[in-house]
Amino acid sequence: NLRKFISDGADLGTMSGGKYIRGPQGAGLLVGRKELIEAATLNTAPNHSIGRPQKVTKDEMIGLYTALKLFMESDDEAQFESYRETLGPIQKILSDVKGIDLAIKFSASKYHVPTLVIGLNSDQTGRDPKEMLKQLLDGEPRVFMTYDANEDAMSVNPINLQPGEGPVLAARLVEVLG
Secondary structure, three states: OOOHHHHOOOOEEEEEOOHHHOOOOOOEEEEEOHHHHHHHHHHOOOOOOOOHHHOOOHHHHHHHHHHHHHHHHOOHHHHHHHHHHHHHHHHHHHOOOOOOEEEEEOOOOOOOOOEEEEEOOHHHHOOOHHHHHHHHHHOOOOOOOOEEOOOOEEEEOHHHOOOOHHHHHHHHHHHHHO
C-alpha cells in the first residue's frame, strides 16, 4: 500500500512504520504530493507547532529507513507462504476443538495477509467471547486477540508470531476454547 493510495488519487497519506513494515512502532511515513509534505515539515523542529509532540528520534528514523529498505526488497509471495506455514500447525491443533470453524483467509479488503479465522459459533456453543478474550489475556503466557462480532470470530494474524510461538499460542487457544 505504499504507493496504492496516492495512485488511487489521494493527495497525502500516512501509515505506520511499525506493524507490517516492522520498523519502530513510534515511526511512520507521510507520502504524497511534494508541496503538501513540505507544508507538513513546517510543523517540525525548530518550530513549536502541532507536530512538536509527535517528533521522531534519529534512531527511529534510521530504524524506519532500514525496515523500509528491507520491506521493499522482500518477496511478498514468499512471506505469505511463510505465514501459511506458521498457521497450518495452529489450525491442525485447533481442529480437534468442538464447535469452532477454522479457515485461513486472505483478501485485499480485510485479511491483508493469510490469517487464521476462528469462527466461535457463540449462539450454538454458549461461548462468551469477552470472557475468552479475558482468559487469554490473564493467562500464562498472555495472549492478546480481538473479536469480530460481525463474524463471531477471533483471528490469528501471523505477522508478529516468532518461530516456535505457534504451538504455544495453539495450546493457549485449546485451553480457553476447549
